[in-house]
Amino acid sequence: MIFYGKIVNEWNGVIKGQALVSKKRISFLGDIDPKRGIVRDPNSDIRGEHLKGRILVFKGGRGSTVGASVIYALKKFGNAPLAIVTVESDPVVISGAIFSDIPMISEVSEKILDIIQSGTVLELIERRNKGLIKVV
Amino acid sequence: MELTGEEEKMLDGEHGEWVSKAIKLLIRLGELSGAEKLVKINRSHISGVSYKTAGDATLDMLKDIAKTGVKVKTYATLNPAGMDADKWQEMGVPEYFAIKQRELIEAYIMLGVKPALTCAPYFFENRPKKNEIVAFAESSAIVFTNSIIGARTNRHGSIDVLAASLTGRVPYSGLHLDENRKANVLVDVKENELSESDYGFIGIFVGGRLNPSDIPAFVFNHRPIIDNLRYLGAALAASGAIAMFHAIGITPEAKTKTAAFGNNEPVEKISVGREEIKKVKEELFSEIDEPDAIFIGCPHASVDEIKKLAMAVKNKDLKEGLRFWVFTSRFVKEKIENEGLLNILENAGIRVYTDTCMVVAPIEELGLRRIITNSLKAAWYIPKFAEGKVIVDVKPIDDIVDLYLKS
Numbered sequence: 409m410i411f412y413g414k415i416v417n418e419w420n421g422v423i424k425g426q427a428l429v430s431k432k433r434i435s436f437l438g439d440i441d442p443k444r445g446i447v448r449d450p451n452s453d454i455r456g457e458h459l460k461g462r463i464l465v466f467k468g469g470r471g472s473t474v475g476a477s478v479i480y481a482l483k484k485f486g487n488a489p490l491a492i493v494t495v496e497s498d499p500v501v502i503s504g505a506i507f508s509d510i511p512m513i514s515e516v517s518e519k520i521l522d523i524i525q526s527g528t529v530l531e532l533i534e535r536r537n538k539g540l541i542k543v544v
Numbered sequence: 545m546e547l548t549g550e551e552e553k554m555l556d557g558e559h560g561e562w563v564s565k566a567i568k569l570l571i572r573l574g575e576l577s578g579a580e581k582l583v584k585i586n587r588s589h590i591s592g593v594s595y596k597t598a599g600d601a602t603l604d605m606l607k608d609i610a611k612t613g614v615k616v617k618t619y620a621t622l623n624p625a626g627m628d629a630d631k632w633q634e635m636g637v638p639e640y641f642a643i644k645q646r647e648l649i650e651a652y653i654m655l656g657v658k659p660a661l662t663c664a665p666y667f668f669e670n671r672p673k674k675n676e677i678v679a680f681a682e683s684s685a686i687v688f689t690n691s692i693i694g695a696r697t698n699r700h701g702s703i704d705v706l707a708a709s710l711t712g713r714v715p716y717s718g719l720h721l722d723e724n725r726k727a728n729v730l731v732d733v734k735e736n737e738l739s740e741s742d743y744g745f746i747g748i749f750v751g752g753r754l755n756p757s758d759i760p761a762f763v764f765n766h767r768p769i770i771d772n773l774r775y776l777g778a779a780l781a782a783s784g785a786i787a788m789f790h791a792i793g794i795t796p797e798a799k800t801k802t803a804a805f806g807n808n809e810p811v812e813k814i815s816v817g818r819e820e821i822k823k824v825k826e827e828l829f830s831e832i833d834e835p836d837a838i839f840i841g842c843p844h845a846s847v848d849e850i851k852k853l854a855m856a857v858k859n860k861d862l863k864e865g866l867r868f869w870v871f872t873s874r875f876v877k878e879k880i881e882n883e884g885l886l887n888i889l890e891n892a893g894i895r896v897y898t899d900t901c902m903v904v905a906p907i908e909e910l911g912l913r914r915i916i917t918n919s920l921k922a923a924w925y926i927p928k929f930a931e932g933k934v935i936v937d938v939k940p941i942d943d944i945v946d947l948y949l950k951s
Contacts, residue, residue, distance in 0.1 A: 416572055442601060473701035474592070477601035484604060497576050503703040506569045507605065 409523065411541040413493065413516035415534060417505045423532040424544070425490040428462040430454045431521045433496075435471025436478040436504065445487025454526065463530050464489035465520060468496030479504025491532055493541060495521065513539030545571055545715075546581045554711055562614045566707035573704055574715025582713040583677055583720065588618040589665050590657060590709060591681035592702025594626035594904035595645040596929075602702070603648050610654035617712035621660035621670040622652055623682050624844070624871075626905050628897040629661070635897060636910040657709070661899040662873035664774075664844040666693060669875060674796060677720050679708035683781035684774070684843045684921060690788035691777055692770065694796035696720050699756070699787045719787060725797060726806035727761035727790050729754060734817035736766040739940035740849075743772045744920025745821040747779025748828070750814055756785035760814075761804040763792050771849050778843050778921040825938065829923055832937035835916040838944055839902040841871030842919035847879055853894075853941055854885040860949040862893030867912075868948070870894060871901040892949060902926060908933050916944060 430453050434440070439449035445460050459482065469475060479501070482488045491511040494501060495518045505512035511532065520541070524530070529544040547555065555571070557564040570582060592598045626645050627637040637645075649659055660669040663682050672678045672695030680686050680697040689695045698718040700708065708714045718724055731750055735742070750760055760780070768776075773791060780786040790798035798804035840853065850870065862868050870889065872880075877898050880886050889896055902915070902922050908930040915936045917923055923936045939947070 417568075437599075437601075472597075473703055474598060474602060476703045477598070477605045480605045481601040484608075499573055499576070499701065499704065502572055503569055503701075503707075506565050506572065507703065509565075 409543040411516050411520050413513035413539045413541065414497070415537065415539045416497070416502050416512040416514050417510060418534065419491070419511035419532070423463070423491050423511060425461060425463045425530065427465050427524055427526060427528045427530050428454055428457055428459065428489070429521060429524055429526045430466040432466065433468045433470040434466055435469070436475035436500070437472040440478055440482065442478050442481035442487060443485055445482060445485060457526070459489045460487045462489050463491045463493060463532065465493040465524065467518070467521065468494050469498030469501035473500050475500045476503035476507060479510065480508045483508040483510065493520070513541065516541065545574055545579065551582060551713065560612055560614050562609050562612055563710055566710040567713065569704060569707045570711060570713055570715055574717065577715055577717040579715035579717040581716050583716040584712055585677055585679050585708060585714055586618055586712070587670060587672055587676065588616070588620045588679040588705055588709040589623065589670055589682060589685055590620055590652070590702070590705050591623040593623045593648065593652070593661070594900070595641055595648055596626045596904055596906045598648060598702070600644070603644060603651065606648065606651035606655070610651045614710060615656035616709040618679070618709045619670065620657045620709045621662070621665045622649070622657055624661050624663055624901045624904050625649055625899050627900050629899045631897060635905065637906065638909060641906055641909070660873065662844050663901060664846070664873060667846060667873070667876065669873065677714065679705050679714045681705040683785070684778035686787050687777035687781045687789065688774060690719055690725070691790065691795050692773055699785065723806070725759065725788065726808045727759045727798070727804045728808045728810065729758050729760040729812045729814065730810040731760045731762045731814045731816060733762055733764050734815060738772070739942065740772055740775050741918050741920065741938050741940040742821055743768065743776040744779040744938070745824045746816050747776045748783045748920050748924065749816055749820050749824050751780040751782065751784025751786055753814060754784045754786060756787070758786065759788050759790065760786070761790040761792055761798060761801070764794070767794065769848070771846055774843060775920065778919070779924070782921045782924040830935040830937055832914045832916055832935065835866065835914045835937070836912045837867040837869060837915055838948060839869055839871070839915060839917040839919070839922060840941065842901055842903060842917065842922035844901065845870055845872040845876065847876055850876070850880050850885055850889070854888040856941065856945045857892040857894065857949055858888050860892050860945070860951055863948050863950060866948055868894045869902070870896045872896060872898060874898045903929070918944065
């Protein structure tokens with residue numbers, strides 16, 4: 409199965425990793441603890457999960473613009489996700505990904521949130537200026 | 545998006561890693577807003593300065609950026625910090641906060657940003673010209689710049705305004721274009737005896753009924769002063785994320801109703817008077833008789849406002865145990881000091897602080913629980929930031945002087 413999206417931040421070659429999927433919007437300021445690299449929002453459907461080394465797939469961003477700096481802090485503490493895949497194009501998440509050198513695809517069909525689950529292995533490939541997400 | 549040769553070089557990293565990231569971010573944001581090109585800017589105003597809102601995450605990121613030696617390409621000024629740089633101890637700001645706050649300001653200075661530390665840079669420190677395209681963050685300065693000066697800025701956040709400052713570019717879109725600056729909502733203000741706080745109430749009421757892309761045009765049956773329009777704009781931005789309004793016959797792009805609306809027909813007509821003002825006051829704010837503190841200066845007080853306050857409090861004394869703080873910029877404070885007004889305020893027991901304001905100072909850590917202010921922007925944000933630990937009442941300056949200063 410394949411999904412396509414818009415490339416927000418490029419990468420070289422193929423990124424392969426396990427998905428971490430949230431159907432909700434994330435406010436990186438507040439919802440995420442960058443030092444421990446986990447989701448601390450008690451209302452999140454991925455509460456307690458570690459972001460490190462996973463492909464974070466979620467609906468979009470919400471909340472404070474300081475969220476972009478929190479994404480940067482995740483990277484600095486070595487807790488950044490391998491890549492970010494979103495349904496919506498949120499300026500805060502885009503800012504964070506670009507400033508932190510995290511590969512990112514946005515504007516992926518919302519169906520991805522129903523079809524893939526946390527733990528599913530994904531491959532991200534650049535193809536004809538589009539970001540391709542392949543379920544392995 | 546079409547890029548110039550210079551912009552291609554920025555993207556390719558010829559100006560360093562951070563300029564490359566910054567321009568990439570502006571290109572992506574431009575694609576989202578349908579911009580076909582970037583446009584050069586010479587001026588910007590940066591938010592994300594108070595340690596209370598920016599936190600360690602922003603501080604660490606700014607330090608990393610500054611370490612590379614990159615400098616801003618615009619004349620860039622800073623929004624207020626979380627404390628008066630000189631009088632933070634007198635304000636009661638904890639030392640750990642002061643240390644972090646200084647580091648944050650230092651990082652911005654290393655980037656070449658001017659530490660104006662005011663939310664009202666348009667008076668003196670950083671005033672755009674009419675029709676000039678700029679990148680301003682700080683919602684009250686955005687609405688003032690577009691509406692009252694007739695310069696052009698979109699709504700920027702702390703990160704994209706930093707990117708705009710590092711590159712001297714913004715995506716050409718939104719309020720930069722004539723056709724997007726026309727009104728689409730008509731607001732009829734029925735009263736003519738309005739206090740500065742009433743303008744704020746009207747802003748909260750109208751902002752709450754609009755979408756962020758709406759541009760209301762106000763019809764007044766009198767002529768408000770600039771400070772009244774400032775209070776109106778700051779409140780519209782607080783409750784409705786509004787970036788621009790017109791006041792027909794008053795603001796520069798609304799000489800007539802036709803000029804304000806262009807080819808648009810009003811999609812909505814709103815009427816505001818005493819009843820609506822009363823409703824907002826009752827729904828959103830508390831009744832406070834005995835406040836811990838009185839705050840004036842959100843947005844930062846103008847010279848005119850402080851003059852008016854000084855005349856009202858001359859030879860009067862603040863009631864015991866009360867704090868009465870006025871927030872403004874260093875530039876304005878120096879002016880009022882030279883005119884002998886600062887002395888009048890201080891003799892009445894009023895303190896004037898610069899570099900900070902009631903919204904971004906850590907007031908929940910200062911032991912203040914009941915606040916009275918004349919500003920609807922402050923009244924809107926303070927309880928939210930303090931997560932309900934602080935309650936706020938709104939009264940105009942005239943009432944505050946009558947109630948809390950004795951002859």
